[in-house]
Amino acid sequence: MATVLQNNSNIAPFEGDQRSLPAFRSPPHNFEAEKALLGAILANNNAFDRVTDFLKSEHFADPVHGRIFDALARLILRNQIADPVTLRMFFEQDGSLADVGGPRYLAELAASMVSIINVNDYGRLIYDLHVKRQLIDLGEQVVNRAYDPELEAEQQISEAENHLYKLAETGEMENGFSAFSNAVTEAIKIAEAAHKRDGRLAGVGTGFRDIDEMLGGLHPSDLIILAGRPSMGKTALATNIAYNAAANYKTEMDSSGRAQVVSGAVVGFFSLEMSSDQLAARILSEQSNIASDAMRRGKLTDSEFDRLAQCATDLHRLPLYIDDTPAMSISMLRTRAKRLKREHGLGLVIVDYLQLMTGSQRTDNRVLEIGEITRGLKTLAKELKIPVIALSQLSRQVENREDKRPQLADLRESGTIEQDADVVSFIYREAYYLERAEPQQRPEDSPDKYAERHERWQSRIDECRHIADLILAKQRHGPTGTVSLYFDGMYTRFGDLDTQHTNAH
Numbered sequence: 001m002a003t004v005l006q007n008n009s010n011i012a013p014f015e016g017d018q019r020s021l022p023a024f025r026s027p028p029h030n031f032e033a034e035k036a037l038l039g040a041i042l043a044n045n046n047a048f049d050r051v052t053d054f055l056k057s058e059h060f061a062d063p064v065h066g067r068i069f070d071a072l073a074r075l076i077l078r079n080q081i082a083d084p085v086t087l088r089m090f091f092e093q094d095g096s097l098a099d100v101g102g103p104r105y106l107a108e109l110a111a112s113m114v115s116i117i118n119v120n121d122y123g124r125l126i127y128d129l130h131v132k133r134q135l136i137d138l139g140e141q142v143v144n145r146a147y148d149p150e151l152e153a154e155q156q157i158s159e160a161e162n163h164l165y166k167l168a169e170t171g172e173m174e175n176g177f178s179a180f181s182n183a184v185t186e187a188i189k190i191a192e193a194a195h196k197r198d199g200r201l202a203g204v205g206t207g208f209r210d211i212d213e214m215l216g217g218l219h220p221s222d223l224i225i226l227a228g229r230p231s232m233g234k235t236a237l238a239t240n241i242a243y244n245a246a247a248n249y250k251t252e253m254d255s256s257g258r259a260q261v262v263s264g265a266v267v268g269f270f271s272l273e274m275s276s277d278q279l280a281a282r283i284l285s286e287q288s289n290i291a292s293d294a295m296r297r298g299k300l301t302d303s304e305f306d307r308l309a310q311c312a313t314d315l316h317r318l319p320l321y322i323d324d325t326p327a328m329s330i331s332m333l334r335t336r337a338k339r340l341k342r343e344h345g346l347g348l349v350i351v352d353y354l355q356l357m358t359g360s361q362r363t364d365n366r367v368l369e370i371g372e373i374t375r376g377l378k379t380l381a382k383e384l385k386i387p388v389i390a391l392s393q394l395s396r397q398v399e400n401r402e403d404k405r406p407q408l409a410d411l412r413e414s415g416t417i418e419q420d421a422d423v424v425s426f427i428y429r430e431a432y433y434l435e436r437a438e439p440q441q442r443p444e445d446s447p448d449k450y451a452e453r454h455e456r457w458q459s460r461i462d463e464c465r466h467i468a469d470l471i472l473a474k475q476r477h478g479p480t481g482t483v484s485l486y487f488d489g490m491y492t493r494f495g496d497l498d499t500q501h502t503n504a505h
Contacts, residue, residue, distance in 0.1 A: 028132040029061035030125060035112045037122035038065060041072055042083055042110040048076050051123035059130040068109070084110055131167070138163055161331050204265045204348050204387055207244025209496045210483040214472060215423065218245075218348065218387035222476075223378045223420060225354075227392040227411055228427040229399070233468060234391045235274065236492040237427055237485075238350050239282050241389065242267045245348050246320040265347025265386075266319040268340045270333055272356035276322040280315075286493045287311050319344065329358045330376035341384050349384075351377065353391035354417070371416035378420045392417060394426070404433050408473050424474040429487060430464045468494065 040047045052073070060066035068087070075082040084106035142160045145151060203217030218224060228234045248264030271279050285292035288311040290304050300308065321340060325332070333351070340346045351357070354377075359369040374390070381388040394410045406426035411417050418424060439457050441450040468487040472480045486495040 028129045034065045039112045040119045047119040220385045222422040224423040225421040246318040276324040351390045374420040426471040
């Protein structure tokens with residue numbers, strides 16, 4: 001077994017003067033493993049079922065072996081016996097098989113079978129060597145294209161990254177079926193963890209009482225869309241959630257001595273619209289109660305500056321990581337999120353915002369491109385087993401309606417976003433629209449009538465000035481509805497709404 005599974009990609013020197021000739025390296029392959037796998041299938045067709053989920057004919061280094069595997073698959077999938085006798089008619093006139101001995105080669109393969117038990121190991125080795133050959137091809141393409149003076153370096157990096165992303169996608173073997181008993185056990189573990197946690201949350205807490213009550217926290221593998229028109233407070237709410245999750249991050253050691261997250265999360269914030277220092281300034285403003293406008297213009301008292309410095313010191317300890325690369329592709333985001341997960345234990349990803357991302361390939365069909373992005377974000381959530389929050393813009397058709405409250409149909413490219421998301425929520429502030437609808441005095445209005453109308457308008461604004469609604473329009477695992485939040489525009493800060501006093505907790 002050990003001998004068969006060796007990787008035959010050693011360096012083989014040319015004959016002659018080895019001091020003057022370079023060493024030759026053959027691509028990674030293992031013909032013995034390929035023969036042993038084919039022999040095992042020929043001896044027992046049930047062995048095919050152990051590799052069919054991930055192994056294809058193009059994964060074999062020897063093209064003849066790939067053709068034999070393909071012929072085996074066709075017979076077995078038609079519920080026919082595949083052995084040297086039945087395969088003979090496939091290869092009697094096949095020149096490629098004649099080169100290695102014709103039908104007699106099939107009998108030789110059957111005789112080379114070592115053990116059916118090891119067929120999965122052979123299959124995975126063949127697959128791994130195929131991926132390595134693909135990596136070598138990709139590396140050669142990258143090197144050759146780097147010599148092209150007409151291609152910009154950034155374009156070449158983007159193309160190489162896209163090819164590597166596709167290779168990573170094909171290089172991930174499927175999990176296959178899992179026994180329902182295993183799934184039930186995992187579900188019980190999640191429920192038990194939620195029962196033991198403060199707040200009874202199964203996922204990452206947002207830090208907002210009513211949102212967590214309705215969602216049960218942000219669940220692993222979920223894609224959460226937070227949408228709204230400009231100036232509604234999407235980025236502010238996402239920033240608040242990021243801070244709350246990072247500030248509440250705690251771990252404890254389990255019985256095996258491994259750290260387990262008990263609350264909060266390590267947060268990765270991909271800010272495609274704002275720079276990292278602008279985002280940090282927002283969080284500083286929120287936590288220090290100092291208006292960001294005063295910070296920008298330097299209009300701070302000595303006590304305010306001391307408070308700001310102390311707040312900055314406290315924020316240094318937050319497990320919050322910001323990437324402000326503009327026009328980021330889904331493949332780039334995926335690569336960086338995986339790296340952050342590996343290095344720091346990522347528990348929540350926030351993307352601000354969806355429409356500023358690009359697909360793996362530029363296309364004039366923006367709907368298809370957005371579809372690729374949302375599927376990529378959903379795949380990332382499932383792969384890393386973390387919640388992903390993606391902010392999204394709404395179309396202008398909202399402004400053309402009398403009722404400005406957002407609906408699912410208002411999502412740009414709504415079909416793919418609504419389909420892929422587990423949760424779709426909208427942020428809506430009535431005060432924003434009221435402030436822009438100040439009544440004007442009509443020619444027929446008396447001063448008293450206009451004053452009365454203006455007073456009613458001002459009263460409505462005062463009632464809803466600090467109220468924002470989070471509309472949960474879709475939730476796969478729970479109820480839909482509306483959650484009211486407190487909003488402080490000066491510090492771009494959201495909080496729990498005290499309905500009795502209209503104040504934040």
